[in-house]
Amino acid sequence: MSIARLRAFHAVALEGTIQGGANRLHISQPAVSQHLRQIEEMTDKPIFRRSGHRLELSPDGQVLFDAVDRMLRAEHDAQRALRGPDGGMGGTLVVGSDGPFNVLDLVSELRRRNPGILVEVKLGNAAKIWADLLDLRIDVAVIADSPEDARTYREELARLSLVALVPSAHPLASARALALEDLAGEPLIFRETGSSTQRLLGEALAGRGLDIAPTMVLGSRESVCAAVVRGLGIGFAFDCELNEDPRALGIPIAGFEEISTDHVVSMKAQQGNRLVRAVFACIGDVAQQRRR
Structure with missing residues:
Protein backbone atom coordinates (compact mmCIF):
# COMPACT_ATOMS: atom_id res chain seq x y z
CA MET A 1 0.00 0.00 0.00
CA LEU A 82 18.39 14.81 10.78
CA ARG A 83 17.83 18.54 11.18
CA GLY A 84 19.71 20.82 13.51
CA PRO A 85 18.07 22.45 16.56
CA ASP A 86 17.44 25.61 14.54
CA GLY A 87 15.91 23.69 11.65
CA GLY A 88 19.18 23.76 9.70
CA MET A 89 21.31 20.84 8.61
CA GLY A 90 21.75 18.12 11.23
CA GLY A 91 22.85 14.49 11.47
CA THR A 92 26.10 12.73 12.29
CA LEU A 93 29.24 12.87 10.14
CA VAL A 94 32.22 10.56 10.71
CA VAL A 95 35.56 12.03 9.64
CA GLY A 96 38.87 10.17 9.71
CA SER A 97 42.27 11.85 9.68
CA ASP A 98 45.95 11.05 10.04
CA GLY A 99 46.43 14.16 12.19
CA PRO A 100 44.27 16.39 14.38
CA PHE A 101 45.33 19.83 13.16
CA ASN A 102 44.00 20.44 9.65
CA VAL A 103 40.95 18.28 10.22
CA LEU A 104 39.97 20.33 13.27
CA ASP A 105 40.24 23.54 11.25
CA LEU A 106 37.87 21.97 8.73
CA VAL A 107 35.48 20.73 11.41
CA SER A 108 35.50 24.15 13.05
CA GLU A 109 34.37 25.83 9.82
CA LEU A 110 31.78 23.10 9.18
CA ARG A 111 30.30 23.53 12.65
CA ARG A 112 30.33 27.32 12.32
CA ARG A 113 28.17 26.99 9.23
CA ASN A 114 26.08 24.04 10.45
CA PRO A 115 25.90 23.97 14.27
CA GLY A 116 23.37 21.14 14.19
CA ILE A 117 25.82 18.61 12.72
CA LEU A 118 27.44 16.17 15.15
CA VAL A 119 30.98 15.37 13.99
CA GLU A 120 32.84 12.25 15.12
CA VAL A 121 36.58 12.40 14.38
CA LYS A 122 38.64 9.21 14.21
CA LEU A 123 42.42 9.51 14.20
CA GLY A 124 44.94 6.98 12.90
CA ASN A 125 47.85 6.69 10.51
CA ALA A 126 47.27 7.29 6.80
CA ALA A 127 47.06 3.60 5.90
CA LYS A 128 44.38 2.95 8.54
CA ILE A 129 42.30 6.01 7.57
CA TRP A 130 42.47 5.10 3.88
CA ALA A 131 41.27 1.56 4.61
CA ASP A 132 38.42 2.94 6.74
CA LEU A 133 37.36 5.23 3.89
CA LEU A 134 37.27 2.42 1.32
CA ASP A 135 35.33 0.20 3.73
CA LEU A 136 32.82 3.05 4.42
CA ARG A 137 33.63 3.11 8.13
CA ILE A 138 34.09 6.87 7.75
CA ASP A 139 32.33 9.40 5.52
CA VAL A 140 35.26 11.70 4.77
CA ALA A 141 39.03 11.41 5.16
CA VAL A 142 41.58 14.18 5.68
CA ILE A 143 44.95 12.62 4.90
CA ALA A 144 48.32 13.51 3.45
CA ASP A 145 48.99 12.54 -0.17
CA SER A 146 45.94 10.34 -0.65
CA PRO A 147 46.33 7.70 -3.37
CA GLU A 148 44.71 8.38 -6.72
CA ASP A 149 41.75 6.03 -6.90
CA ALA A 150 38.92 6.08 -9.45
CA ARG A 151 36.44 5.27 -6.69
CA THR A 152 37.20 8.45 -4.74
CA TYR A 153 36.85 12.21 -5.09
CA ARG A 154 39.40 14.54 -3.48
CA GLU A 155 40.28 18.22 -3.13
CA GLU A 156 43.43 19.89 -1.79
CA LEU A 157 43.16 21.37 1.68
CA ALA A 158 46.74 22.37 2.61
CA ARG A 159 50.37 21.92 1.64
CA LEU A 160 52.72 20.71 4.33
CA SER A 161 56.45 21.06 4.99
CA LEU A 162 58.53 18.54 6.94
CA VAL A 163 60.43 19.79 9.98
CA ALA A 164 62.82 18.25 12.47
CA LEU A 165 61.62 18.23 16.10
CA VAL A 166 64.67 19.18 18.13
CA PRO A 167 64.96 19.50 21.93
CA SER A 168 65.29 23.18 22.81
CA ALA A 169 68.57 22.53 24.67
CA HIS A 170 70.14 20.70 21.70
CA PRO A 171 73.02 22.44 19.84
CA LEU A 172 71.04 22.23 16.59
CA ALA A 173 68.09 24.11 18.10
CA SER A 174 69.58 27.46 17.02
CA ALA A 175 69.78 26.46 13.35
CA ARG A 176 67.54 28.30 10.89
CA ALA A 177 67.32 25.19 8.71
CA LEU A 178 68.81 21.71 8.62
CA ALA A 179 69.81 19.20 5.96
CA LEU A 180 69.13 15.50 6.45
CA GLU A 181 72.87 14.96 6.39
CA ASP A 182 73.16 17.17 9.49
CA LEU A 183 71.14 14.57 11.39
CA ALA A 184 73.12 11.49 10.37
CA GLY A 185 74.96 11.25 13.66
CA GLU A 186 72.00 12.06 15.89
CA PRO A 187 69.65 9.67 17.69
CA LEU A 188 66.53 9.79 15.51
CA ILE A 189 62.95 8.94 16.40
CA PHE A 190 60.87 7.49 13.56
CA ARG A 191 57.14 6.96 13.17
CA GLU A 192 55.57 3.57 12.51
CA THR A 193 55.11 2.05 9.05
CA GLY A 194 51.92 3.44 7.52
CA SER A 195 52.60 6.99 8.70
CA SER A 196 52.76 9.65 5.96
CA THR A 197 55.59 11.36 7.82
CA GLN A 198 57.62 8.17 7.90
CA ARG A 199 56.91 7.35 4.25
CA LEU A 200 58.27 10.72 3.11
CA LEU A 201 61.26 10.50 5.41
CA GLY A 202 62.09 6.97 4.28
CA GLU A 203 61.89 7.96 0.60
CA ALA A 204 64.14 10.97 1.22
CA LEU A 205 66.77 8.97 3.11
CA ALA A 206 66.84 6.29 0.41
CA GLY A 207 67.09 8.94 -2.33
CA ARG A 208 70.12 10.48 -0.67
CA GLY A 209 71.77 7.13 0.01
CA LEU A 210 71.59 7.68 3.76
CA ASP A 211 71.31 4.44 5.71
CA ILE A 212 70.18 5.75 9.10
CA ALA A 213 68.65 3.46 11.67
CA PRO A 214 66.38 5.01 14.30
CA THR A 215 66.99 4.68 17.99
CA MET A 216 63.24 4.54 18.62
CA VAL A 217 60.01 3.94 16.64
CA LEU A 218 56.81 5.41 18.07
CA GLY A 219 53.18 5.10 17.00
CA SER A 220 51.94 8.69 17.14
CA ARG A 221 53.14 12.26 16.73
CA GLU A 222 52.18 12.94 20.34
CA SER A 223 54.52 10.21 21.58
CA VAL A 224 57.30 11.46 19.28
CA CYS A 225 56.96 14.96 20.74
CA ALA A 226 56.93 13.55 24.27
CA ALA A 227 60.16 11.67 23.55
CA VAL A 228 61.80 14.75 22.02
CA VAL A 229 61.06 17.01 25.00
CA ARG A 230 62.68 14.37 27.22
CA GLY A 231 65.87 14.57 25.19
CA LEU A 232 65.57 11.05 23.76
CA GLY A 233 66.30 12.12 20.20
CA ILE A 234 65.21 14.16 17.18
CA GLY A 235 61.87 13.45 15.61
CA PHE A 236 59.99 14.54 12.50
CA ALA A 237 56.61 16.13 11.87
CA PHE A 238 54.76 18.38 9.47
CA ASP A 239 54.89 22.09 10.16
CA CYS A 240 51.15 22.30 10.93
CA GLU A 241 51.56 19.71 13.70
CA LEU A 242 53.82 21.73 15.97
CA ASN A 243 52.45 22.35 19.44
CA GLU A 244 53.31 25.20 21.78
CA ASP A 245 55.66 23.23 24.02
CA PRO A 246 58.84 25.36 24.15
CA ARG A 247 60.93 22.27 24.91
CA ALA A 248 60.60 21.01 21.30
CA LEU A 249 61.38 23.26 18.35
CA GLY A 250 60.43 22.67 14.72
CA ILE A 251 63.44 23.34 12.47
CA PRO A 252 62.78 23.43 8.69
CA ILE A 253 64.52 20.74 6.63
CA ALA A 254 66.02 22.08 3.40
CA GLY A 255 64.31 20.68 0.32
CA PHE A 256 61.20 19.57 2.22
CA GLU A 257 59.15 22.72 1.86
CA GLU A 258 55.56 21.93 0.83
CA ILE A 259 56.56 18.35 0.20
CA SER A 260 53.16 16.93 1.10
CA THR A 261 49.51 17.80 0.45
CA ASP A 262 46.59 17.23 2.77
CA HIS A 263 43.54 16.11 0.81
CA VAL A 264 39.89 15.92 1.76
CA VAL A 265 38.62 12.67 0.27
CA SER A 266 35.30 10.86 0.00
CA MET A 267 34.01 7.96 -2.01
CA LYS A 268 32.41 9.21 -5.25
CA ALA A 269 29.23 7.38 -4.25
CA GLN A 270 29.08 9.60 -1.16
CA GLN A 271 29.09 12.87 -3.10
CA GLY A 272 25.30 12.85 -3.02
CA ASN A 273 25.37 12.91 0.79
CA ARG A 274 24.47 16.43 1.91
CA LEU A 275 26.78 16.23 4.96
CA VAL A 276 29.70 15.22 2.76
CA ARG A 277 28.93 18.06 0.35
CA ALA A 278 28.87 20.46 3.31
CA VAL A 279 32.44 19.42 4.21
CA PHE A 280 33.78 20.08 0.73
CA ALA A 281 32.00 23.44 0.67
CA CYS A 282 34.20 24.55 3.59
CA ILE A 283 37.57 23.80 1.97
CA GLY A 284 38.03 27.14 0.21
CA ASP A 285 37.50 29.21 3.36
CA VAL A 286 39.77 26.96 5.46
CA ALA A 287 42.56 27.14 2.88
CA GLN A 288 42.22 30.92 2.71
CA GLN A 289 42.42 31.23 6.49
CA ARG A 290 45.66 29.20 6.49
CA ARG A 291 47.24 31.58 3.97
CA ARG A 292 46.60 34.64 6.15
Missing part, protein backbone atom coordinates in the same frame (compact mmCIF):
# COMPACT_ATOMS: atom_id res chain seq x y z
CA SER A 2 1.54 3.28 -1.12
CA ILE A 3 2.46 6.04 1.32
CA ALA A 4 0.39 8.50 -0.75
CA ARG A 5 -2.77 6.49 -0.12
CA LEU A 6 -2.06 6.28 3.58
CA ARG A 7 -1.40 10.02 3.81
CA ALA A 8 -4.72 10.71 2.06
CA PHE A 9 -6.57 8.41 4.45
CA HIS A 10 -4.86 10.00 7.46
CA ALA A 11 -5.66 13.54 6.29
CA VAL A 12 -9.36 12.76 5.70
CA ALA A 13 -9.61 11.11 9.12
CA LEU A 14 -8.18 14.24 10.75
CA GLU A 15 -10.31 16.72 8.77
CA GLY A 16 -13.55 14.72 8.62
CA THR A 17 -14.17 15.46 4.92
CA ILE A 18 -12.58 14.55 1.62
CA GLN A 19 -12.27 18.22 0.68
CA GLY A 20 -10.61 18.97 4.01
CA GLY A 21 -8.14 16.16 3.47
CA ALA A 22 -7.40 17.42 -0.03
CA ASN A 23 -6.79 20.93 1.27
CA ARG A 24 -4.50 19.59 4.00
CA LEU A 25 -2.35 17.75 1.45
CA HIS A 26 -2.62 20.40 -1.28
CA ILE A 27 -3.92 17.88 -3.82
CA SER A 28 -7.22 17.55 -5.67
CA GLN A 29 -10.38 16.11 -4.15
CA PRO A 30 -10.72 13.43 -6.88
CA ALA A 31 -7.18 12.24 -6.12
CA VAL A 32 -8.07 11.82 -2.44
CA SER A 33 -11.31 9.98 -3.30
CA GLN A 34 -9.38 7.61 -5.55
CA HIS A 35 -6.85 6.85 -2.80
CA LEU A 36 -9.67 5.98 -0.38
CA ARG A 37 -11.40 3.72 -2.92
CA GLN A 38 -8.14 1.88 -3.55
CA ILE A 39 -7.61 1.30 0.17
CA GLU A 40 -11.13 -0.13 0.59
CA GLU A 41 -10.68 -2.32 -2.48
CA MET A 42 -7.39 -3.68 -1.12
CA THR A 43 -8.72 -4.30 2.40
CA ASP A 44 -12.28 -5.22 1.36
CA LYS A 45 -13.44 -3.34 4.47
CA PRO A 46 -15.17 0.03 4.94
CA ILE A 47 -12.83 2.51 6.60
CA PHE A 48 -15.25 5.44 6.96
CA ARG A 49 -18.91 5.86 7.89
CA ARG A 50 -20.87 8.95 6.96
CA SER A 51 -22.35 11.01 9.82
CA GLY A 52 -24.23 13.91 8.32
CA HIS A 53 -21.77 15.90 6.24
CA ARG A 54 -18.76 14.38 7.96
CA LEU A 55 -16.87 11.11 7.68
CA GLU A 56 -16.14 9.10 10.81
CA LEU A 57 -13.79 6.17 11.13
CA SER A 58 -15.25 2.68 11.17
CA PRO A 59 -13.80 0.22 13.74
CA ASP A 60 -11.47 -1.16 11.04
CA GLY A 61 -10.67 2.39 9.97
CA GLN A 62 -9.72 3.30 13.53
CA VAL A 63 -7.27 0.37 13.69
CA LEU A 64 -5.75 1.49 10.39
CA PHE A 65 -5.62 5.13 11.52
CA ASP A 66 -3.74 4.25 14.72
CA ALA A 67 -1.12 2.32 12.73
CA VAL A 68 -0.73 5.02 10.06
CA ASP A 69 -0.55 7.78 12.69
CA ARG A 70 2.32 5.97 14.44
CA MET A 71 4.10 5.53 11.11
CA LEU A 72 3.79 9.20 10.13
CA ARG A 73 4.89 10.37 13.57
CA ALA A 74 7.96 8.12 13.32
CA GLU A 75 8.71 9.61 9.90
CA HIS A 76 8.43 13.11 11.36
CA ASP A 77 10.75 12.21 14.24
CA ALA A 78 13.29 10.76 11.81
CA GLN A 79 13.26 13.93 9.71
CA ARG A 80 13.61 16.10 12.82
CA ALA A 81 16.57 14.01 14.01
Whole structure:
Protein backbone atom coordinates (compact mmCIF):
# COMPACT_ATOMS: atom_id res chain seq x y z
CA MET A 1 0.00 0.00 0.00
CA SER A 2 1.54 3.28 -1.12
CA ILE A 3 2.46 6.04 1.32
CA ALA A 4 0.39 8.50 -0.75
CA ARG A 5 -2.77 6.49 -0.12
CA LEU A 6 -2.06 6.28 3.58
CA ARG A 7 -1.40 10.02 3.81
CA ALA A 8 -4.72 10.71 2.06
CA PHE A 9 -6.57 8.41 4.45
CA HIS A 10 -4.86 10.00 7.46
CA ALA A 11 -5.66 13.54 6.29
CA VAL A 12 -9.36 12.76 5.70
CA ALA A 13 -9.61 11.11 9.12
CA LEU A 14 -8.18 14.24 10.75
CA GLU A 15 -10.31 16.72 8.77
CA GLY A 16 -13.55 14.72 8.62
CA THR A 17 -14.17 15.46 4.92
CA ILE A 18 -12.58 14.55 1.62
CA GLN A 19 -12.27 18.22 0.68
CA GLY A 20 -10.61 18.97 4.01
CA GLY A 21 -8.14 16.16 3.47
CA ALA A 22 -7.40 17.42 -0.03
CA ASN A 23 -6.79 20.93 1.27
CA ARG A 24 -4.50 19.59 4.00
CA LEU A 25 -2.35 17.75 1.45
CA HIS A 26 -2.62 20.40 -1.28
CA ILE A 27 -3.92 17.88 -3.82
CA SER A 28 -7.22 17.55 -5.67
CA GLN A 29 -10.38 16.11 -4.15
CA PRO A 30 -10.72 13.43 -6.88
CA ALA A 31 -7.18 12.24 -6.12
CA VAL A 32 -8.07 11.82 -2.44
CA SER A 33 -11.31 9.98 -3.30
CA GLN A 34 -9.38 7.61 -5.55
CA HIS A 35 -6.85 6.85 -2.80
CA LEU A 36 -9.67 5.98 -0.38
CA ARG A 37 -11.40 3.72 -2.92
CA GLN A 38 -8.14 1.88 -3.55
CA ILE A 39 -7.61 1.30 0.17
CA GLU A 40 -11.13 -0.13 0.59
CA GLU A 41 -10.68 -2.32 -2.48
CA MET A 42 -7.39 -3.68 -1.12
CA THR A 43 -8.72 -4.30 2.40
CA ASP A 44 -12.28 -5.22 1.36
CA LYS A 45 -13.44 -3.34 4.47
CA PRO A 46 -15.17 0.03 4.94
CA ILE A 47 -12.83 2.51 6.60
CA PHE A 48 -15.25 5.44 6.96
CA ARG A 49 -18.91 5.86 7.89
CA ARG A 50 -20.87 8.95 6.96
CA SER A 51 -22.35 11.01 9.82
CA GLY A 52 -24.23 13.91 8.32
CA HIS A 53 -21.77 15.90 6.24
CA ARG A 54 -18.76 14.38 7.96
CA LEU A 55 -16.87 11.11 7.68
CA GLU A 56 -16.14 9.10 10.81
CA LEU A 57 -13.79 6.17 11.13
CA SER A 58 -15.25 2.68 11.17
CA PRO A 59 -13.80 0.22 13.74
CA ASP A 60 -11.47 -1.16 11.04
CA GLY A 61 -10.67 2.39 9.97
CA GLN A 62 -9.72 3.30 13.53
CA VAL A 63 -7.27 0.37 13.69
CA LEU A 64 -5.75 1.49 10.39
CA PHE A 65 -5.62 5.13 11.52
CA ASP A 66 -3.74 4.25 14.72
CA ALA A 67 -1.12 2.32 12.73
CA VAL A 68 -0.73 5.02 10.06
CA ASP A 69 -0.55 7.78 12.69
CA ARG A 70 2.32 5.97 14.44
CA MET A 71 4.10 5.53 11.11
CA LEU A 72 3.79 9.20 10.13
CA ARG A 73 4.89 10.37 13.57
CA ALA A 74 7.96 8.12 13.32
CA GLU A 75 8.71 9.61 9.90
CA HIS A 76 8.43 13.11 11.36
CA ASP A 77 10.75 12.21 14.24
CA ALA A 78 13.29 10.76 11.81
CA GLN A 79 13.26 13.93 9.71
CA ARG A 80 13.61 16.10 12.82
CA ALA A 81 16.57 14.01 14.01
CA LEU A 82 18.39 14.81 10.78
CA ARG A 83 17.83 18.54 11.18
CA GLY A 84 19.71 20.82 13.51
CA PRO A 85 18.07 22.45 16.56
CA ASP A 86 17.44 25.61 14.54
CA GLY A 87 15.91 23.69 11.65
CA GLY A 88 19.18 23.76 9.70
CA MET A 89 21.31 20.84 8.61
CA GLY A 90 21.75 18.12 11.23
CA GLY A 91 22.85 14.49 11.47
CA THR A 92 26.10 12.73 12.29
CA LEU A 93 29.24 12.87 10.14
CA VAL A 94 32.22 10.56 10.71
CA VAL A 95 35.56 12.03 9.64
CA GLY A 96 38.87 10.17 9.71
CA SER A 97 42.27 11.85 9.68
CA ASP A 98 45.95 11.05 10.04
CA GLY A 99 46.43 14.16 12.19
CA PRO A 100 44.27 16.39 14.38
CA PHE A 101 45.33 19.83 13.16
CA ASN A 102 44.00 20.44 9.65
CA VAL A 103 40.95 18.28 10.22
CA LEU A 104 39.97 20.33 13.27
CA ASP A 105 40.24 23.54 11.25
CA LEU A 106 37.87 21.97 8.73
CA VAL A 107 35.48 20.73 11.41
CA SER A 108 35.50 24.15 13.05
CA GLU A 109 34.37 25.83 9.82
CA LEU A 110 31.78 23.10 9.18
CA ARG A 111 30.30 23.53 12.65
CA ARG A 112 30.33 27.32 12.32
CA ARG A 113 28.17 26.99 9.23
CA ASN A 114 26.08 24.04 10.45
CA PRO A 115 25.90 23.97 14.27
CA GLY A 116 23.37 21.14 14.19
CA ILE A 117 25.82 18.61 12.72
CA LEU A 118 27.44 16.17 15.15
CA VAL A 119 30.98 15.37 13.99
CA GLU A 120 32.84 12.25 15.12
CA VAL A 121 36.58 12.40 14.38
CA LYS A 122 38.64 9.21 14.21
CA LEU A 123 42.42 9.51 14.20
CA GLY A 124 44.94 6.98 12.90
CA ASN A 125 47.85 6.69 10.51
CA ALA A 126 47.27 7.29 6.80
CA ALA A 127 47.06 3.60 5.90
CA LYS A 128 44.38 2.95 8.54
CA ILE A 129 42.30 6.01 7.57
CA TRP A 130 42.47 5.10 3.88
CA ALA A 131 41.27 1.56 4.61
CA ASP A 132 38.42 2.94 6.74
CA LEU A 133 37.36 5.23 3.89
CA LEU A 134 37.27 2.42 1.32
CA ASP A 135 35.33 0.20 3.73
CA LEU A 136 32.82 3.05 4.42
CA ARG A 137 33.63 3.11 8.13
CA ILE A 138 34.09 6.87 7.75
CA ASP A 139 32.33 9.40 5.52
CA VAL A 140 35.26 11.70 4.77
CA ALA A 141 39.03 11.41 5.16
CA VAL A 142 41.58 14.18 5.68
CA ILE A 143 44.95 12.62 4.90
CA ALA A 144 48.32 13.51 3.45
CA ASP A 145 48.99 12.54 -0.17
CA SER A 146 45.94 10.34 -0.65
CA PRO A 147 46.33 7.70 -3.37
CA GLU A 148 44.71 8.38 -6.72
CA ASP A 149 41.75 6.03 -6.90
CA ALA A 150 38.92 6.08 -9.45
CA ARG A 151 36.44 5.27 -6.69
CA THR A 152 37.20 8.45 -4.74
CA TYR A 153 36.85 12.21 -5.09
CA ARG A 154 39.40 14.54 -3.48
CA GLU A 155 40.28 18.22 -3.13
CA GLU A 156 43.43 19.89 -1.79
CA LEU A 157 43.16 21.37 1.68
CA ALA A 158 46.74 22.37 2.61
CA ARG A 159 50.37 21.92 1.64
CA LEU A 160 52.72 20.71 4.33
CA SER A 161 56.45 21.06 4.99
CA LEU A 162 58.53 18.54 6.94
CA VAL A 163 60.43 19.79 9.98
CA ALA A 164 62.82 18.25 12.47
CA LEU A 165 61.62 18.23 16.10
CA VAL A 166 64.67 19.18 18.13
CA PRO A 167 64.96 19.50 21.93
CA SER A 168 65.29 23.18 22.81
CA ALA A 169 68.57 22.53 24.67
CA HIS A 170 70.14 20.70 21.70
CA PRO A 171 73.02 22.44 19.84
CA LEU A 172 71.04 22.23 16.59
CA ALA A 173 68.09 24.11 18.10
CA SER A 174 69.58 27.46 17.02
CA ALA A 175 69.78 26.46 13.35
CA ARG A 176 67.54 28.30 10.89
CA ALA A 177 67.32 25.19 8.71
CA LEU A 178 68.81 21.71 8.62
CA ALA A 179 69.81 19.20 5.96
CA LEU A 180 69.13 15.50 6.45
CA GLU A 181 72.87 14.96 6.39
CA ASP A 182 73.16 17.17 9.49
CA LEU A 183 71.14 14.57 11.39
CA ALA A 184 73.12 11.49 10.37
CA GLY A 185 74.96 11.25 13.66
CA GLU A 186 72.00 12.06 15.89
CA PRO A 187 69.65 9.67 17.69
CA LEU A 188 66.53 9.79 15.51
CA ILE A 189 62.95 8.94 16.40
CA PHE A 190 60.87 7.49 13.56
CA ARG A 191 57.14 6.96 13.17
CA GLU A 192 55.57 3.57 12.51
CA THR A 193 55.11 2.05 9.05
CA GLY A 194 51.92 3.44 7.52
CA SER A 195 52.60 6.99 8.70
CA SER A 196 52.76 9.65 5.96
CA THR A 197 55.59 11.36 7.82
CA GLN A 198 57.62 8.17 7.90
CA ARG A 199 56.91 7.35 4.25
CA LEU A 200 58.27 10.72 3.11
CA LEU A 201 61.26 10.50 5.41
CA GLY A 202 62.09 6.97 4.28
CA GLU A 203 61.89 7.96 0.60
CA ALA A 204 64.14 10.97 1.22
CA LEU A 205 66.77 8.97 3.11
CA ALA A 206 66.84 6.29 0.41
CA GLY A 207 67.09 8.94 -2.33
CA ARG A 208 70.12 10.48 -0.67
CA GLY A 209 71.77 7.13 0.01
CA LEU A 210 71.59 7.68 3.76
CA ASP A 211 71.31 4.44 5.71
CA ILE A 212 70.18 5.75 9.10
CA ALA A 213 68.65 3.46 11.67
CA PRO A 214 66.38 5.01 14.30
CA THR A 215 66.99 4.68 17.99
CA MET A 216 63.24 4.54 18.62
CA VAL A 217 60.01 3.94 16.64
CA LEU A 218 56.81 5.41 18.07
CA GLY A 219 53.18 5.10 17.00
CA SER A 220 51.94 8.69 17.14
CA ARG A 221 53.14 12.26 16.73
CA GLU A 222 52.18 12.94 20.34
CA SER A 223 54.52 10.21 21.58
CA VAL A 224 57.30 11.46 19.28
CA CYS A 225 56.96 14.96 20.74
CA ALA A 226 56.93 13.55 24.27
CA ALA A 227 60.16 11.67 23.55
CA VAL A 228 61.80 14.75 22.02
CA VAL A 229 61.06 17.01 25.00
CA ARG A 230 62.68 14.37 27.22
CA GLY A 231 65.87 14.57 25.19
CA LEU A 232 65.57 11.05 23.76
CA GLY A 233 66.30 12.12 20.20
CA ILE A 234 65.21 14.16 17.18
CA GLY A 235 61.87 13.45 15.61
CA PHE A 236 59.99 14.54 12.50
CA ALA A 237 56.61 16.13 11.87
CA PHE A 238 54.76 18.38 9.47
CA ASP A 239 54.89 22.09 10.16
CA CYS A 240 51.15 22.30 10.93
CA GLU A 241 51.56 19.71 13.70
CA LEU A 242 53.82 21.73 15.97
CA ASN A 243 52.45 22.35 19.44
CA GLU A 244 53.31 25.20 21.78
CA ASP A 245 55.66 23.23 24.02
CA PRO A 246 58.84 25.36 24.15
CA ARG A 247 60.93 22.27 24.91
CA ALA A 248 60.60 21.01 21.30
CA LEU A 249 61.38 23.26 18.35
CA GLY A 250 60.43 22.67 14.72
CA ILE A 251 63.44 23.34 12.47
CA PRO A 252 62.78 23.43 8.69
CA ILE A 253 64.52 20.74 6.63
CA ALA A 254 66.02 22.08 3.40
CA GLY A 255 64.31 20.68 0.32
CA PHE A 256 61.20 19.57 2.22
CA GLU A 257 59.15 22.72 1.86
CA GLU A 258 55.56 21.93 0.83
CA ILE A 259 56.56 18.35 0.20
CA SER A 260 53.16 16.93 1.10
CA THR A 261 49.51 17.80 0.45
CA ASP A 262 46.59 17.23 2.77
CA HIS A 263 43.54 16.11 0.81
CA VAL A 264 39.89 15.92 1.76
CA VAL A 265 38.62 12.67 0.27
CA SER A 266 35.30 10.86 0.00
CA MET A 267 34.01 7.96 -2.01
CA LYS A 268 32.41 9.21 -5.25
CA ALA A 269 29.23 7.38 -4.25
CA GLN A 270 29.08 9.60 -1.16
CA GLN A 271 29.09 12.87 -3.10
CA GLY A 272 25.30 12.85 -3.02
CA ASN A 273 25.37 12.91 0.79
CA ARG A 274 24.47 16.43 1.91
CA LEU A 275 26.78 16.23 4.96
CA VAL A 276 29.70 15.22 2.76
CA ARG A 277 28.93 18.06 0.35
CA ALA A 278 28.87 20.46 3.31
CA VAL A 279 32.44 19.42 4.21
CA PHE A 280 33.78 20.08 0.73
CA ALA A 281 32.00 23.44 0.67
CA CYS A 282 34.20 24.55 3.59
CA ILE A 283 37.57 23.80 1.97
CA GLY A 284 38.03 27.14 0.21
CA ASP A 285 37.50 29.21 3.36
CA VAL A 286 39.77 26.96 5.46
CA ALA A 287 42.56 27.14 2.88
CA GLN A 288 42.22 30.92 2.71
CA GLN A 289 42.42 31.23 6.49
CA ARG A 290 45.66 29.20 6.49
CA ARG A 291 47.24 31.58 3.97
CA ARG A 292 46.60 34.64 6.15
